[in-house]
Amino acid sequence: MIVMKFGGSSVANDEQMQKVLNIVNLIDGKRVIVLSACKGITDLLEHIAIKAKDGDTTAVNQITEEITARHTDVIKQSLNKQCNAAIDDINQYITQLTRILNGVSFLGELSLAAMDSIYSFGELLSTTVFYHLCKERNVNCEWKDARLLITTDSNYSSANPISELYVNKLNETIRSSTADVIITQGFIASNENGRTTTLGRGGSDLTASLIGAAINADEIQIWTDVDGVLTADPNKCDDTIPIEFLSYKEVKDLSFWGAKVLHPQTIMPAIECNNIVKVLNTNNPTAKGTTITAVPPENKFTINSIIGKQNCHLLGIMSNHLNIPSSLPVLRIGYSNYVYNVLLDDNEEVAEFVKNLNRSEVTLDTTASAILLAGQNLLNEPIRLTKFIATTAQLLGDIKLRQLLCFSDNSIILVVEKCDIDPIIRSIHKVIVRKQY
Ligand code: ADP
Ligand code: ASP
Ligand code: MG
Numbered sequence: 001m002i003v004m005k006f007g008g009s010s011v012a013n014d015e016q017m018q019k020v021l022n023i024v025n026l027i028d029g030k031r032v033i034v035l036s037a038c039k040g041i042t043d044l045l046e047h048i049a050i051k052a053k054d055g056d057t058t059a060v061n062q063i064t065e066e067i068t069a070r071h072t073d074v075i076k077q078s079l080n081k082q083c084n085a086a087i088d089d090i091n092q093y094i095t096q097l098t099r100i101l102n103g104v105s106f107l108g109e110l111s112l113a114a115m116d117s118i119y120s121f122g123e124l125l126s127t128t129v130f131y132h133l134c135k136e137r138n139v140n141c142e143w144k145d146a147r148l149l150i151t152t153d154s155n156y157s158s159a160n161p162i163s164e165l166y167v168n169k170l171n172e173t174i175r176s177s178t179a180d181v182i183i184t185q186g187f188i189a190s191n192e193n194g195r196t197t198t199l200g201r202g203g204s205d206l207t208a209s210l211i212g213a214a215i216n217a218d219e220i221q222i223w224t225d226v227d228g229v230l231t232a233d234p235n236k237c238d239d240t241i242p243i244e245f246l247s248y249k250e251v252k253d254l255s256f257w258g259a260k261v262l263h264p265q266t267i268m269p270a271i272e273c274n275n276i277v278k279v280l281n282t283n284n285p286t287a288k289g290t291t292i293t294a295v296p297p298e299n300k301f302t303i304n305s306i307i308g309k310q311n312c313h314l315l316g317i318m319s320n321h322l323n324i325p326s327s328l329p330v331l332r333i334g335y336s337n338y339v340y341n342v343l344l345d346d347n348e349e350v351a352e353f354v355k356n357l358n359r360s361e362v363t364l365d366t367t368a369s370a371i372l373l374a375g376q377n378l379l380n381e382p383i384r385l386t387k388f389i390a391t392t393a394q395l396l397g398d399i400k401l402r403q404l405l406c407f408s409d410n411s412i413i414l415v416v417e418k419c420d421i422d423p424i425i426r427s428i429h430k431v432i433v434r435k436q437y
Contacts, residue, residue: 001174002027002219005034005186005208009225010282011126012039013070014077017133023223023285024181025139032174032211034146034186035130036204037122038070042187049118052101053110060101068094071125079136086132090125097121112156116188116198120147123185123204131183142179147190149173150210152197159189159197161206167214174215184211205263209277213269220275222262223282228290229254229261231305232429236422239433243304244288245296249410250304250374251277257307257331257372267292296376301384303375303412303432308421311346313354314402316364328353331370332413334405339363341405343370343415368402369421371414371428379409388437395427 004027006020024033037045044063051059068090075086100117104110127143134141151166152159174182186204189197199206205222212220226234228242229251248271255262261279270277271294280289312331317340324330329345344350346367354365373392378385389412393401396416405413416424431437 001030001032001215001217002221003032003034003208003212003215003217004221004223005204006036006223006282007204007225008036008039008042010223011035011037011130014074016282017074017130018078019282019285020130020223021133021137021139023282024134025137026285030174030177030180030182032182032184032215032217033130034184034204034208034211035123035127036186038074038126038129041067041070041122041125042119042201045118045122046115048101049104049110049115052104053108055105055108057105060105064094064098064101067097067121067125071129074129075132079132082132082136086129089128089132093121093124093128113154113195116156116159117196119198120185120188120196123188127183127185134181134183139181140179141181141183142177144173144177144182144184146185146188146207147194147196149184150189150207152189152191152199154191154193154195154197156197158200159191161189161199161210163210163214165192170211170214174211199265200263202260202263205266206269209266209269209275212275212277213273216273217275220270220277222266222277222279224261224279225281225283226261227281227284227287228279229259229292229305231433232425233259233307237426237429239430241433242287243290245298246290246292246304246374247296247376247410248292248294249408250376251292253372253374253411254305254307257309259305259307299377301375301377301381303373303378303388303437305374306425306429306432307372307374308425309345309370309372310421311418312368312370312415313344313346313350314364314366314368314370314415315342315344315354315357315362316340317342317357318361318363325353332405341403343368343405343413366402367418368415369418370405371416371421371425373412373414373428373432374410375412377409378412379407384437388431391431391437392428395431396424399424 048063131143186207230240277292331343334341403415
């Protein structure tokens with residue numbers, strides 16, 4: 001069994017949905033299809049919820065019409081015999097959405113729980129359209145409500161899945177289905193009381209991975225709009241190339257540091273179950289994509305990719321029992337000579353934590369920027385590694401290197417003084433792509 005997740009741009013419109021169906025149809029055997037909302041719809045739902053809270057009925061009506069039209073347009077362009085049934089389903093969802101928005105307007109209040117219910121319509125609508133498209137083409141398919149498949153805690157807007165509560169049920173539901181293609185929603189789930197929750201923006205990747213792990217899928221495929229995980233963010237560097245093989249560890253770091261291509265927790269369930277994860281391009285399905293496994297086949301020194309964080313906080317803390325609150329966005333903790341080096345993603349909570357530290361234990365306290373280089377077998381070839389670091393240090397020019405943090409076989413972190421890191425990322429990236437080390 002395989003799980004195939006298609007992101008918002010992959011199901012943006014009629015043409016994209018057809019591409020998705022063609023890709024799904026190329027594969028034999030049982031497939032679980034996880035879809036995001038059509039591109040831009042989740043943002044529109046966020047927008048409409050705020051307008052409802054503000055009592056702006058004109059905007060609410062206008063956005064409702066836009067959301068309805070986006071889905072009915074796809075239906076009218078691609079469906080014939082399923083057209084009426086699909087339009088009926090869409091209208092029912094729009095009626096339910098309107099009811100919730102009226103409630104928000106009436107109260108003048110938008111709770112995270114209400115926002116999650118409103119968000120859920122994006123994925124409910126896209127999967128409904130796709131289900132009817134599959135039916136139209138006589139695919140043996142079934143539509144499943146993801147809220148009945150995945151159970152989370154009640155941490156609305158960023159809920160945590162509770163595997164003990166859903167894995168067996170999910171596995172049984174999928175395995176007992178006689179459909180070849182099981183269609184469900186990414187991003188949405190429900191708590192123990194059946195209230196809708198969401199896994200955080202971009203969470204459909206995580207849904208695919210949770211399902212893949214629960215059913216022990218042969219492969220979890222994440223279909224998106226680029227040729228795989230790239231050597232850097234293509235919006236920052238224009239000469240990026242796809243990376244054919246990546247390790248779980250590299251992907252964990254890259255997504256946690258903000259590489260948008262995967263939700264930060266996507267890889268965690270796959271690690272536990274040792275699932276193969278592939279990142280593929282819906283617009284270029286024959287491209288190799290990126291294959292992510294525990295140990296990639298090429299066992300040699302490589303620096304694969306780069307990502308930066310503009311605003312960080314670097315702390316040196318002398319302590320024998322470091323107690324960092326779990327809510328803090330810790331990027332990495334290193335340890336040397338009885339001093340913990342802690343790199344934090346800067347925010348207000350971090351500022352508060354820093355303010356309250358026992359100053360006699362603080363050996364270093366500085367705002368900084370940081371660059372993460374992810375690769376493989378970095379410790380096996382010390383001469384190449386030293387050469388790479390020397391080249392990189394040169395590229396920093398006048399920018400001061402504060403620390404080389406936490407060397408491991410898979411990552412190097414350069415902490416530099418706070419600066420505009422994009423130009424540095426671009427020049428280090430050139431070295432990586434051209435393998436000049
Ligand atoms: P989807 O809608 O399919 O989930 P996303 O927009 O969430 O797609 O993620 C894909 C986007 O991630 C790409 O279009 C690209 O702009 C961005 N991105 C940022 N960093 C990387 C990276 N290292 N590799 C690939 N894509 C990246
Ligand atoms: N539709 C949700 C979002 O836009 C989830 C996802 O696309 O992964 O964040
Ligand atoms: Mg995404």
